[in-house]
Amino acid sequence: MLLHALELRNFGPFAGTHRLDLRPRSPDRPIVLIGGGNGTGKTSILEALRLCLWGDRAHDRSWTAEEYAVHLRRCLHRPPDGPAASCGGVTVEFEHTRGAMTRVYAVRRDWTAHSRGVREELSVTCDGQVLEGANARSWPRFARDLVPDGLDAAMLFDGERLQAFASDDGAAFARAARALFGLTALDRARDALRTHARREAARAPDELGGAWDGLQAERDRLALRERRSGDRAARARRQAAIDRAAVRDLEARLMREGRDVQALERERDALQVALEAAEADVRERAGGLAPIGLLADLARLAAGRLEAPAPLGEEARSVLEDVLAQLEDHAWWPDDGTNEAREAVARRLRDHFAPRLRGHGDFFGSDAERARHARRLRDALAEGRAWRAAARELLDLRTAWANVTAELARPDDNEGLEGVRRTLAEARAAVAASEKVLAEAEAEVTAVRDADRRARRALEQLQVRLKQRDARTDCLALAAASLDALTDFAAALQKERATALAAALRECLGALLNKAGAIHDVAVDADTLAIRVLGHADAPSAGERHLQAVAQLWALSRVAKQGCPLVLDTPLARLDMVHRGAIVQRWWPQASVQLIVLTTDTEVDAVALNSVIGSVSHSQRLEFDPIRGSSHGFVGYIDLDGVPSDQR
Secondary structure, three states: EEEEEEEEEEEEEEEEEEEEEOOOOOOOOOOEEEEEOOOHHHHHHHHHHHHHHHHHHOOOOOHHHHHHHHHHHHOOOOOOOOHHHHHHEEEEEEEEOOOOOEEEEEEEEEEEEOOOOOEEEEEEEEEEEOOOOOOOOOOHHHHHHHHHOOHHOOOOOOOHHHHHHOOOOOOHHHHHHHHHHHHHHHHHHHHHHHHHHHHHHHHOOHHHHHHHHHHHHHHHHHHHHHHHHHHHHHHHHHHHHHHHHHHHHHHHHHHHOOOOOOHHHHHHHHHHHHHHHHHHHHHHHOOOOOHHHHOOHHHHHHHHHHHOOOOOOHHHHHHHHHHHHHHHHOOOOOOOOOHHHHHHHHHHHHHHHHHHHOOOOOOOOHHHHHHHHHHHHHHHHHHHHHHHHHHHHHHHHHHHHHHHHHHHHHOOOOOOOOHHHHHHHHHHHHHHHHHHHHHHHHHHHHHHHHHHHHHHHHHHHHHHHHHHHHHHHHHHHHHHHHHHHHHHHHHHHHHHHHHHHHHHHHHHHHHOOOOOEEEEEHHHOOOOEEEEEEEEOOOOHHHHHHHHHHHHHHHHHHOOOOOOEEEOOOOOOOOOOOHHHHHHHHHHHOOOOOOEEEEEEOOOOOOHHHHHHHHEEEEEEEEOOOOOOOEEEEOOOOOOOEEEEEEO
16 A cells, blocks of 8 residues: 555645645655644644544544544544634545456545534545445445455554554554454454354254254145045045946936936937927028929929020029929928918018019020029039038938927836835935036045145255255355364464564664663563563663554564555654654664654654655645745745755
């Protein structure tokens, strides 16, 4: 990670918009100096970086909404003689490298004060493109991989925080070390695995096993019911076959020895239906050409005359007149007690032909007319044959119906057949009962099979869920194994880093302290990363604690080997000139890939600046304008005697 720029908008002592260039010009010049007097905004720069990157999680705490709003109001610019600004904001631009890919991010926070608090808006761009879904609420999820929690403890320091870094409890140092060593990320991964395992374990997989056993038992019960119902249906089917055979035998006996009234009545009813259909067919045919076709000889003679080359009008007329005359008294119509049908047919033919015979002498003179009437007569011959067949069938049906009716009207001659009839009635009742039992048994078999199909489908669906449960069980086992592996790896990594940290800290303390015998050894606890410096029995002074904190930062940077920027606010206030020179000359050039020092002219004077000038990328100074009530940034460091202006 490398900071590029910081933009302040109505923040702290800065009125309006101010932009500070923080990016080092080259890797061998990692130091950016920002100098200024007290009250010019050095601490505000540190606070702006902290708020922009971590928001309400800054300062190693989680603010409540009310506390965070109060703090933001205090950060907004307030001129000496006027009210505080109603809006302000901060933008931090930085680059982040993962693998071989480097991206430039810009995190912007804007605050607007209102009567109920402060509204915060956050936006993030990556290589100039807005990241969708990034807002103040979701930023921690985005920031976790870029600026993880705990990194601020190893990145942003003022005098008090630097002193706390070497405090007796060592909590600040341990938090920073865990973040830089990647142990914080391992803790998040372990917490995520534990949460996932608890969630999956709470899904009660035993219920699926109980449901499977219940469905299997249900299918066993259904199979037993199906066998019993099938046996019942088979028995009913055999009994129905026996009863039907008995009925057939009794009916045959009645036909041989007497009569079966019920069978005769059924036969009479069937004949009645067929008789009505045949009479309707005959009447329909009688309305067409069938009457002419019945007079076959006359019709053939008329058709032949009509097909002759020359019209024979008078002779053809006489033939048709004979047809009409014979229709009136020819006894071709079946005797049904009336002559209405015959008279209707004769009247129809007479109405059709008579006007043409009397009023049109050229009736047969046209070839087309002659051919048409010839075809009609030929059709009449075929229709007449079909009508005669229908008439014969009608007569046969009438005869059969009359015979059955007469048989029913005949009194019984043999009283012994009454017992056969009673037995036949009982046999028919037995057939009906057997068929009812058979239908019920078959319906039960169908219902049982439908229920079994539903149970089978439920089992198939449950089998899919069981496979998913087994997969979850495997996943839980894998999660447990992963959790154990992560725990072992974190412990081994922490132990290895603790050993390396103790060695680096001994070396760094030796380079910074010029007090003989000040330390004998340094121990780092592998479990807590707590540091214990073994030296004289006397308690260390405030300056020695300051040097120890610097040594811890230096050692942490060397062991972590991560490109993390370091921002120091007035880091030399508690030290004498000798120790200041040691820190500036020995630590600053190799403290980090980027070192931003916020200092006063009394901390970094001309001597100190000249000793480190080869590692300084560029410098800026802050000046407060009392008339405008605002600080401003300028290129170049504070005016110091003995430092060339082009190197400030």
